[in-house]
Amino acid sequence: MNLKLQVWKQSNGSTPGQMVEYQVKDIMPDMSFLEMLDVVNEDLIKEGKEPIAFDSDCREGICGTCSLVINGIPHGHRERTTVCQLHMRHFRDGETVTVEPWRARPFTPIKDLVVNRSAFDRIIQAGGFISVSTGQAQDANAIPVPKVDAETAMDAAACIGCGACVASCKNASAMLFVAAKVSHLGSLPQGKWEKDRRVWNMVKAMDAEGFGNCTNTGSCESVCPKGITLNFIARMNRDYAMAIFKAQSGEGFE
Amino acid sequence: MKLDAQIPSGPLEKKWDRYRLEMKLVSPANKRKFHVIVVGTGLAGASAGASLAELGYNVSCFCFQDSSRRAHSIAAQGGINAAKNYQNDGDSVYRLFYDTIKGGDFRAREGNVYRLAQVSANIIDQCAAQGVPLAREYGGLLANRSFGGAQVSRTFYARGQTGQQLLLGAYQALARQVGTGQVKMYPRTEMLDLVLVDGSAKGIIVRDLVTGAITSHSGDAVILATGGYSNVFFLSTNAKGCNVTAIWRAYKKGAAMANPCYTQIHPTCIPASGDHQSKLTLMSESLRNDGRVWVPKKRGDKRPPQEIPEEERDYYLERKYPSYGNLAPRDISSRAAKEACDDGRGVGPGGLGVYLDFADSIKRLGVNTIRERYDNLFEMYECITGEDGYKTPMRIYPAPHYTMGGLWVDYNLMSNIPGLFVLGEANFSDHGANRLGASALMQGLADGYFIIPSTIGNFFAHNKKVCPPTSHPEFKKAEEEARGRIKKLVNAKAKGKKTVTMFHRELGKLLWDKCGMARTEQGLKEALKKIPAMRQEFHEGVIVPGQNEEFNQSLEHAGRVADFLEFGELMCNDALVRNESCGGHFRVEFQTEDGEAKRDDANYSHVSAWEYQGPDKPPVMHKETLAYEEIKLSQRSYK
Known part of the structure; x- marks a missing residue:
C-alpha cells in the first residue's frame, strides 16, 4: 500500500518546527506503524537526508516509550493500542496520515516526534512508592490481600507511563497517570499507611510541573493503551479531599 | 589472568551465611563517603541503586532510555521463581537450586546458584511489601503457576x-x-x-543522547547492570535499544567475557512476517501450561489446523518428553521446533512455525478460565497477527531471547577488574548453558536487592578509598578515545551506500544461521571469515547522518552495531572451541543418538573466560573449572 505522511519536524526545543510531507510506497499490511517509519527512514538515510526522529524501545506495547499522535489521536485510532502495536492493516491504501509528537507544555520538545517526559518521573519521586527499604519485609503471605483489591491494584498498576492521557487532554492534565499510581498503592494494605501523604505530595508535584486540571471529558481514558479508567481519578479526588480534610483538621500527615 | 571465584568454603547451605558473618562492614558514617556508579536501571540496576542508596551510599544511576522505568525487564511476562513452597508440593531451596543447575545443563557454579535459591524467598517478601500486585487466591494469599523445567508450582506472577x-x-x-x-x-x-585508574574501575565516560555532550563520571566502584546481547542477532525479543556496548567496553579494558556462546532461543515467539520485521515478540512460556504444541505428521500439510484430525497431529513435546511434556525446558523445546520445521512439517508462511493449541484446555476449563489466565497474551497475539488464538491455534517459532554468557564475576559479583561489579543478565554466573523460565527476574533482583549490598560493603571495607577526580588523565584519555570513535563513525558516510540497520541485519542473519540454534565447526569458521570483512566495510562506509552534537538516533545505533560487529566474532570463537553440546549451545557434531545435546564433562566442565589482547591479536581463553561438591553430574533427561 502507498501513503502520504504529514510529519512534524523540529530540530530541537529552541527552533520552531513544521509539518513535512513524505510519500511512502510499498508498505506491507503486516508492518507495524513504527516499522513503516523505519522503512521511510532507511530510504531517507540512503538518499543522504535526515531521518525522522521518534521514540520506541520494546515494540511490544509495554515499555511506554513510543509516543506519536496519529491523525490527531495519541497512539492512533485503535483502542487500547500503543503505536508500536498499531499495524498498517488498519490504514487505507492512498490515505494521508498526520504524525505529531505529544503536545503539552510540561513535555518539552527534544527533536521531531521526541519529547521529554521526565515530569512523570518527578511526580513519582514525590510520593509514588511505598516507603519500605530492602530487607524490612515480612513474609509475603503474612498480610493477605483480598483478591478484589489485588485486582484493582493491578488494573491501576498496568499504566505504562506513556503520557497519551496528557497528550489527548485539552487541559494537558496528568490526572489519569497520577490517579493510577495513587490508586494502585492506596488499594493495597501495604500502601495505606502513607496514603494521605502520597496523594498530597503527588498532586502538588503534578501541579508544579504545569499539568492542567481534570474537567471530566474522558479523552484520557479513551486513548489509554492499557484501559486505565476515569474511576481512578474519582478515587484520587476522594483521597485528596480526605488528605486536605486531615491537614486542615490538624490530623496532620506531613 | 587469575580467575578466583572466591566461593566460601564449607557446606553448600552454609556458604552465604558464613560469608555474611565473616564479611567486613562499612559504618553508616563512612558509607556516605562512598560513591557508586550504576549503569542500567532494569531489575538488577534499579534494585541495586535503590538498595545501596537506602544503606547510605551515594549513587549515580545511568540509563539510555528516557526514564528508568522503561528498561527492558519491563517486558518479562510470565513470572518469577521462588522457593516458598506455598503450594505444599515439595519445593525447597535445594530443589530450586537443583532444577536451576540441571536446567543450565550443569554448567553453572553451585555456590552462586544455591545462594540465588536461598534469597529467592526474600525477593517475593520484598516485592509484596513494595506493593507489587502479585496474583492472589480468593483467600488473599499469593497464587503460583508452573513453568518449564520444574515439576512444582513456584512461579509468582502479576497477570x-x-x-x-x-x-x-x-x-x-x-x-x-x-x-x-x-x-x-x-x-x-x-x-x-x-x-580504570591504577587497575581499578573508577568511572565511566558517557554521552548525553540529547545534546551529544561527552562527559566523565568518577566513583569508588562501578556496577554494570546493562542486560544481555541478544540483539547481536538483530531480530530478538529484546527492546530495540538493548546492546552489548557497556560490557564490551569493559571487556576491552580487561574484564573477562565468560561463555559468550551461551545464548537462549525462546521457543514461544510470534514468527516473523517479512523482511521489514524490526523485532520479534515473545509469548510467555506460561502459555505452555495450558497450550499443546503440535505440527502435522505429514510433510507440507497445507490444511488449516482445524481440518487436521487428531491422529494426523504430532504433539512432539508430549511424545518425546512424556514426563515434562509441553513444559520441557526452553533449549529443548526450541530445538524440537526447529527439528520439526527442518523436517518440512512447519506451519505458516515459509514453514517456520509450529502450533500452540488451546482447544483442549478451553474444552476442559472453559474459555473464561483461559481468558483470565492469559487474556493480554491472546490480545497481543491478535494485535500482531490479526488471528484469534481462542479460535485457531497460535503459530509460534523460537527467537533469541536471553544470553546466559556475560562478564565473568566471582561470588562477590565482581569481575576480574577490582571495583567493577556486574549484575543481572550482564554477568554470566547463575544460569549455566540454559536459563529456566522465570529465573531471570529472580536473578536480577537477587543480585540487586540482596547480594550487592553485602558484597560491595565488603569490598569497600577491604580496600583503600580512592575516588579520583574526573580531571585525572585516565578520564581525559578515555574521553578523547570515545570522541575519536564517534568522529570516525560520523565521517564514514562519505563513500558509503549501506545504513547502520543494513549492517545490523546482515550480521544478525549470519549469526542466526551459523551461531544460532544449531552450530557446526564449518559454519562457525565461515562466520569468522565473514565478520571481519563486514566490520571493515562498516567502518569504511556506513552512512551515519547528522552530527554528534545533537539528538542523533542513527549515531547511537551505529556505536552499538560497531560493538556487536566485534562481539559477534568472540561469540563464534567461543562456540567453536566448545566441542560439546550443552543447553543452548548445540553443536551438531555432538549429539546423542536421539538428537539430544551431548555434554563432555571430562573436557568441558569449565567456564570459558576470554581476555582481550589488543585490536590485532586473538583473545586468550582462560578456564575456570566448575567444581561440583554437592551434586552428581548426569545426563539431563526430561523424558
Whole structure:
C-alpha cells in the first residue's frame, strides 16, 4: 500500500518546527506503524537526508516509550493500542496520515516526534512508592490481600507511563497517570499507611510541573493503551479531599 | 589472568551465611563517603541503586532510555521463581537450586546458584511489601503457576506483566531515593567507556543522547547492570535499544567475557512476517501450561489446523518428553521446533512455525478460565497477527531471547577488574548453558536487592578509598578515545551506500544461521571469515547522518552495531572451541543418538573466560573449572 505522511519536524526545543510531507510506497499490511517509519527512514538515510526522529524501545506495547499522535489521536485510532502495536492493516491504501509528537507544555520538545517526559518521573519521586527499604519485609503471605483489591491494584498498576492521557487532554492534565499510581498503592494494605501523604505530595508535584486540571471529558481514558479508567481519578479526588480534610483538621500527615 | 571465584568454603547451605558473618562492614558514617556508579536501571540496576542508596551510599544511576522505568525487564511476562513452597508440593531451596543447575545443563557454579535459591524467598517478601500486585487466591494469599523445567508450582506472577510490575516496584524504590537526593539519575545517557585508574574501575565516560555532550563520571566502584546481547542477532525479543556496548567496553579494558556462546532461543515467539520485521515478540512460556504444541505428521500439510484430525497431529513435546511434556525446558523445546520445521512439517508462511493449541484446555476449563489466565497474551497475539488464538491455534517459532554468557564475576559479583561489579543478565554466573523460565527476574533482583549490598560493603571495607577526580588523565584519555570513535563513525558516510540497520541485519542473519540454534565447526569458521570483512566495510562506509552534537538516533545505533560487529566474532570463537553440546549451545557434531545435546564433562566442565589482547591479536581463553561438591553430574533427561 502507498501513503502520504504529514510529519512534524523540529530540530530541537529552541527552533520552531513544521509539518513535512513524505510519500511512502510499498508498505506491507503486516508492518507495524513504527516499522513503516523505519522503512521511510532507511530510504531517507540512503538518499543522504535526515531521518525522522521518534521514540520506541520494546515494540511490544509495554515499555511506554513510543509516543506519536496519529491523525490527531495519541497512539492512533485503535483502542487500547500503543503505536508500536498499531499495524498498517488498519490504514487505507492512498490515505494521508498526520504524525505529531505529544503536545503539552510540561513535555518539552527534544527533536521531531521526541519529547521529554521526565515530569512523570518527578511526580513519582514525590510520593509514588511505598516507603519500605530492602530487607524490612515480612513474609509475603503474612498480610493477605483480598483478591478484589489485588485486582484493582493491578488494573491501576498496568499504566505504562506513556503520557497519551496528557497528550489527548485539552487541559494537558496528568490526572489519569497520577490517579493510577495513587490508586494502585492506596488499594493495597501495604500502601495505606502513607496514603494521605502520597496523594498530597503527588498532586502538588503534578501541579508544579504545569499539568492542567481534570474537567471530566474522558479523552484520557479513551486513548489509554492499557484501559486505565476515569474511576481512578474519582478515587484520587476522594483521597485528596480526605488528605486536605486531615491537614486542615490538624490530623496532620506531613 | 587469575580467575578466583572466591566461593566460601564449607557446606553448600552454609556458604552465604558464613560469608555474611565473616564479611567486613562499612559504618553508616563512612558509607556516605562512598560513591557508586550504576549503569542500567532494569531489575538488577534499579534494585541495586535503590538498595545501596537506602544503606547510605551515594549513587549515580545511568540509563539510555528516557526514564528508568522503561528498561527492558519491563517486558518479562510470565513470572518469577521462588522457593516458598506455598503450594505444599515439595519445593525447597535445594530443589530450586537443583532444577536451576540441571536446567543450565550443569554448567553453572553451585555456590552462586544455591545462594540465588536461598534469597529467592526474600525477593517475593520484598516485592509484596513494595506493593507489587502479585496474583492472589480468593483467600488473599499469593497464587503460583508452573513453568518449564520444574515439576512444582513456584512461579509468582502479576497477570502476564510480571516483569513490568517488578520493575515498577524497583523503579519506585529508586525514585524514592532520587527524591531524597541519595541517587542522582541520568536518563537518556549512554555509557561509552569504562575508566580504570591504577587497575581499578573508577568511572565511566558517557554521552548525553540529547545534546551529544561527552562527559566523565568518577566513583569508588562501578556496577554494570546493562542486560544481555541478544540483539547481536538483530531480530530478538529484546527492546530495540538493548546492546552489548557497556560490557564490551569493559571487556576491552580487561574484564573477562565468560561463555559468550551461551545464548537462549525462546521457543514461544510470534514468527516473523517479512523482511521489514524490526523485532520479534515473545509469548510467555506460561502459555505452555495450558497450550499443546503440535505440527502435522505429514510433510507440507497445507490444511488449516482445524481440518487436521487428531491422529494426523504430532504433539512432539508430549511424545518425546512424556514426563515434562509441553513444559520441557526452553533449549529443548526450541530445538524440537526447529527439528520439526527442518523436517518440512512447519506451519505458516515459509514453514517456520509450529502450533500452540488451546482447544483442549478451553474444552476442559472453559474459555473464561483461559481468558483470565492469559487474556493480554491472546490480545497481543491478535494485535500482531490479526488471528484469534481462542479460535485457531497460535503459530509460534523460537527467537533469541536471553544470553546466559556475560562478564565473568566471582561470588562477590565482581569481575576480574577490582571495583567493577556486574549484575543481572550482564554477568554470566547463575544460569549455566540454559536459563529456566522465570529465573531471570529472580536473578536480577537477587543480585540487586540482596547480594550487592553485602558484597560491595565488603569490598569497600577491604580496600583503600580512592575516588579520583574526573580531571585525572585516565578520564581525559578515555574521553578523547570515545570522541575519536564517534568522529570516525560520523565521517564514514562519505563513500558509503549501506545504513547502520543494513549492517545490523546482515550480521544478525549470519549469526542466526551459523551461531544460532544449531552450530557446526564449518559454519562457525565461515562466520569468522565473514565478520571481519563486514566490520571493515562498516567502518569504511556506513552512512551515519547528522552530527554528534545533537539528538542523533542513527549515531547511537551505529556505536552499538560497531560493538556487536566485534562481539559477534568472540561469540563464534567461543562456540567453536566448545566441542560439546550443552543447553543452548548445540553443536551438531555432538549429539546423542536421539538428537539430544551431548555434554563432555571430562573436557568441558569449565567456564570459558576470554581476555582481550589488543585490536590485532586473538583473545586468550582462560578456564575456570566448575567444581561440583554437592551434586552428581548426569545426563539431563526430561523424558
